[in-house]
Amino acid sequence: MADSLPQIYLARHGETDWTISGQHTGMTDLPLTARGEENARALGRRLAGSTFAAVYTSPLERSWRTCELAGFGAVATVERDLVEWNYGEYEGLTTAQIQNQRPDWNIFRDGCPSGESAADVGARADRVIARLRDVGESAIIFSHGHFLRVLAARWLGLNAAAGRYFYLSTAALSIVGYEHNQSEPAVRLWNDCHHVAQ
Secondary structure: OHHHOOOEEEEEOOOOHHHHHOEOOOOOOOOOOHHHHHHHHHHHHHOOOOOOOEEEEOOOHHHHHHHHHOOOHHHOEEOHHHOOOOOHHHOOOEHHHHHHHOOOOOHHHHOOOOOOOHHHHHHHHHHHHHHHHHHOOOEEEEEOHHHHHHHHHHHOOOOHHHHHHOOOOOOOEEEEEEOOOOOOEEEEEEEEOOOOOO
16 A cells, blocks of 8 residues: 555755765755766666656755756756755854854754754745645655755654754665555655665
8 A cells, every 4th residue: 555655755965075074065056076976877777767746856056966867857847945954154164163163053953043943944845745745646856965854854744853863875865655544654765875886
């Protein structure tokens, strides 16, 4: 029964220079590294033969380029709500640098000054989820680490801050869907990186 219900594939973008350095990358529009491009192609091979009623991508280059290299660029719709968390004053900083200024800082609890809170990101995730549920069939989205973690939490009906429990690697594939029926949202697959070159 669950296999006949819609499934939403979540694809995180490939590696960038700032994912290597651990810098928070919100609206800074960085390209993929060479390895990031290869992992995006590998994601495409992992998805070979899959069909989707809808394909959505963040407008940021690292996301739409991953979508394109995975083979879905020609059918993708750019969705502004899929952009990464707006880190405001923390853009480009590592967690260690932020915690030097604010030792107990946690993004999911504290958000970012001049940027977004978890609730702000959760509101965007809710709009995306409503759109995906309106499609009523399987779909795939190409987006960003923190945003997809919040989306997973909201898919399950959890507070947006519960995204802290969903670790996500670059070029990883995850799937959310349902168990027995559409009143039972579930995580079907999380952080699958078997296709990714280390």
